Amino acid sequence: MTNITDYLKEERSAAWREELRKAKKNKERTDLTRVKMPEAPARERARSYVEVNSGLTPEQAINEASRCIDCANPTCISGCPVGINIPKFIKNIERGEFLDAARTLKETNALPAVCGRVCPQEKQCEASCFYQVKMNREPVAIGYLERFAADFEQSGGEISIPEVAAANGTKVAVVGSGPAGLAFAGDMAKFGYDVHILEALHEIGGVLKYGIPEFRLPNGVVDVEIESLRKMGVQFETNFIVGKTATIQELREEGFKGFFVGSGAGLPRFMNIPGENLVGILSSNEYLTRVNLMGASTQGMDTPVMRGKNVVVIGGGNTAMDSVRTALRLGADKATIIYRRSLEEMPARVEEVKHAQEEGVEFLTLNNPVEYIGDDKGRVKQIRVQKMELGEPDQSGRRSPVPVEGSEYIIDADTVVVSVGVSPNPLIPQSLPDLKVSRWGTLVVDEETFQTSIPDVFAGGDIVRGGATVILAMGDGRKAAASMHQYLQGQ
Numbered sequence: 013m014t015n016i017t018d019y020l021k022e023e024r025s026a027a028w029r030e031e032l033r034k035a036k037k038n039k040e041r042t043d044l045t046r047v048k049m050p051e052a053p054a055r056e057r058a059r060s061y062v063e064v065n066s067g068l069t070p071e072q073a074i075n076e077a078s079r080c081i082d083c084a085n086p087t088c089i090s091g092c093p094v095g096i097n098i099p100k101f102i103k104n105i106e107r108g109e110f111l112d113a114a115r116t117l118k119e120t121n122a123l124p125a126v127c128g129r130v131c132p133q134e135k136q137c138e139a140s141c142f143y144q145v146k147m148n149r150e151p152v153a154i155g156y157l158e159r160f161a162a163d164f165e166q167s168g169g170e171i172s173i174p175e176v177a178a179a180n181g182t183k184v185a186v187v188g189s190g191p192a193g194l195a196f197a198g199d200m201a202k203f204g205y206d207v208h209i210l211e212a213l214h215e216i217g218g219v220l221k222y223g224i225p226e227f228r229l230p231n232g233v234v235d236v237e238i239e240s241l242r243k244m245g246v247q248f249e250t251n252f253i254v255g256k257t258a259t260i261q262e263l264r265e266e267g268f269k270g271f272f273v274g275s276g277a278g279l280p281r282f283m284n285i286p287g288e289n290l291v292g293i294l295s296s297n298e299y300l301t302r303v304n305l306m307g308a309s310t311q312g313m314d315t316p317v318m319r320g321k322n323v324v325v326i327g328g329g330n331t332a333m334d335s336v337r338t339a340l341r342l343g344a345d346k347a348t349i350i351y352r353r354s355l356e357e358m359p360a361r362v363e364e365v366k367h368a369q370e371e372g373v374e375f376l377t378l379n380n381p382v383e384y385i386g387d388d389k390g391r392v393k394q395i396r397v398q399k400m401e402l403g404e405p406d407q408s409g410r411r412s413p414v415p416v417e418g419s420e421y422i423i424d425a426d427t428v429v430v431s432v433g434v435s436p437n438p439l440i441p442q443s444l445p446d447l448k449v450s451r452w453g454t455l456v457v458d459e460e461t462f463q464t465s466i467p468d469v470f471a472g473g474d475i476v477r478g479g480a481t482v483i484l485a486m487g488d489g490r491k492a493a494a495s496m497h498q499y500l501q502g503q
């Protein structure tokens with residue numbers, strides 16, 4: 013099987029044409045089986061930061077694309093929060109027009125190489141695919157194909173830059189450079205605005221950089237997509253904390269006419285159980301930031317990280333999976349997930365749970381920590397765990413965990429990573445007292461326009477939803493851009 017780089021070398025050569033001919037011939041024989049993503053072997057990858065999924069070959073991509081029957085009413089599009097023209101880009105791939113496929117993606121999605129890798133497709137576009145809905149068969153691998161087209165463009169170095177309107181001279185500021193802010197910035201640049209992204213950290217990308225590890229989303233992939241925004245005229249300023257470096261009012265005085273707050277939900281939650289402040293217990297936010305942003309996986313860095321041998325991660329979301337798999341890569345002999353519900357209720361992407369299991373992570377589902385026990389130096393050495401059973405469904409629709417009386421037992425651990433959710437960062441609401449905030453600390457916005465209680469301030473992503481997904485954050489950013497454009501034109 014040819015990989016993208018070899019393929020590019022041979023593009024339009026005899027070999028390329030022969031491969032396209034073979035793929036088209038295979039297409040005629042295509043059955044309804046979905047392509048399998050090639051992956052690094054579990055034993056090797058569990059100790060390295062190499063990307064786990066290696067991407068489809070051109071031949072696999074053409075064959076998978078040929079499964080799309082180009083429905084008259086393509087329901088997959090409404091399953092995508094940024095409304096990608098999915099049949100169009102898939103048909104581009106089927107015809108071997110890979111660069112056109114990438115261009116189609118960029119019409120509505122500023123980060124296709126990212127979304128193709130991390131979107132929970134099984135709950136979004138692919139959940140609405142004809143095969144899934146009407147035939148109860150495996151959906152077309154929309155996410156894999158999206159990644160293929162975006163990677164193809166990236167490996168060729170010929171990155172298409174969406175057209176931008178003539179500059180209108182109006183300055184807008186974006187608080188935070190996560191997916192919500194990036195998507196907002198891309199659309200505002202297309203409308204002709206002078207867009208400035210102000211980011212508190214020293215790196216652009218939000219969770220894409222400091223949260224999601226390299227073995228799932230290489231930083232280089234994110235950087236290429238950020239570079240496209242830069243080429244569209246978006247300006248980036250790092251180490252800029254809005255509310256401290258400058259307030260929104262000060263920025264207004266500098267001439268900014270509109271603000272989009274995409275500051276995320278980066279405040280870790282803890283369980284407030286006895287012993288939680290022992291040495292060796294930390295939040296997944298801190299754990300992953302040390303490794304992903306501060307390079308702590310390399311020995312001798314200024315910001316080190318605990319390298320436990322027996323690491324227990326509490327939680328069942330993507331963040332918990334990323335933490336437990338990072339623990340293996342940092343040298344843990346044993347890495348365990350403790351989750352209070354069952355495997356079926358886990359919020360993490362199905363693929364991430366499968367990969368973690370293959371890499372040797374142990375899952376203690378229907379269990380919950382109730383106390384941490386330390387040694388005489390104040391370091392965690394054990395966890396008192398209680399068994400749980402499932403009760404009635406709660407507000408989230410999932411069956412709620414109920415403690416089983418008298419079921420407590422003790423397990424050993426030398427490092428505990430707590431990954432039980434996040435809350436919005438309170439800095440922006442604190443610095444803008446007129447901003448309406450919910451009782452969970454999220455910003456209250458109009459559901460259609462994403463405008464806050466302050467007319468020139470719009471918001472979206474995790475600061476509005478609490479911890480959600482990359483693509484929902486991007487969808488918010490796009491909708492906020494359309495309404496801010498309308499608002500500023502009205503001014």
Ligand code: FAD
Nearest residue numbers: 188190191192212218219223254276330473474480481482
């Ligand atoms: P963020 O990505 O959090 O970005 C906010 C940015 O704002 C940050 O860079 C922050 O430094 C900056 N900021 C905050 N306050 C200020 C300020 N006052 N001034 C300037 N800048 C500020 N979702 C998926 O869809 N798939 C996944 O596989 C997935 N895995 C995840 C794994 C982890 C470890 C985590 C933590 C989350 C994961 N998510 C995943 C969730 C997803 O990453 C988030 O929902 C998404 O990043 C939210 O985007 P955002 O732009 O709202 O915020």
Ligand code: SF4
Nearest residue numbers: 092127131136137155
């Ligand atoms: Fe599906 Fe996400 Fe791509 Fe939209 S961006 S088509 S939801 S993988």
